[in-house]
Amino acid sequence: MNPIWNGIRRFGTLEGNQYFRNLKSGYDKILQTMNVIELQNGDGLAELTISKDHVGRRNTAEGGFLTGLVDTFTSLAHLTHSNCCFQANVTADIHVSFVRDIPLGKVIQIEAKTVKCGQNLAFLECRITDKETGELCAKVRHTKYML
Secondary structure, three states, X not given: OOXXXXXXXXXXXXXXXXXXXXXXXXXXXXXXXXXXXXXXOOEEEEEEEOOHHHEOOOOEEOHHHHHHHHHHHHHXXXXXXOOOOOOOEEEEEEEEEEOOOOEOOOEEXXXXXXXXXXXXXXXXXXXXXXXXXXXXXXXXXXXXXXX
């Protein structure tokens, strides 16, 4: 078992932030700017300011970035669930409904929730909202398969 997951389960937010800061490549570098507020019991709350690294030509957050962000954060929240045995898992299905654009400089909140965690499958939900207004920006359904 990876010690960082043990730390997240036991102590919550501090280790969650450390996990993101220790990531090295791809979207992981972008995720280092995420501030994990809460991470426990299969649920998580984080904030992120949309920067130039997160946007496309229209200066709004890229859908691919948001999908990767949600995939990573919901997976991390899932690992803190009491029924999770820290076994390897993969995304079986992820469905993102983009409701509105998220412009450069906007602070978003990412709220992840483990709906059900079984022996072979876990079902998660996530909402991305504008921190200032509380308006929904994206809604996600995520299914994980345990290997």
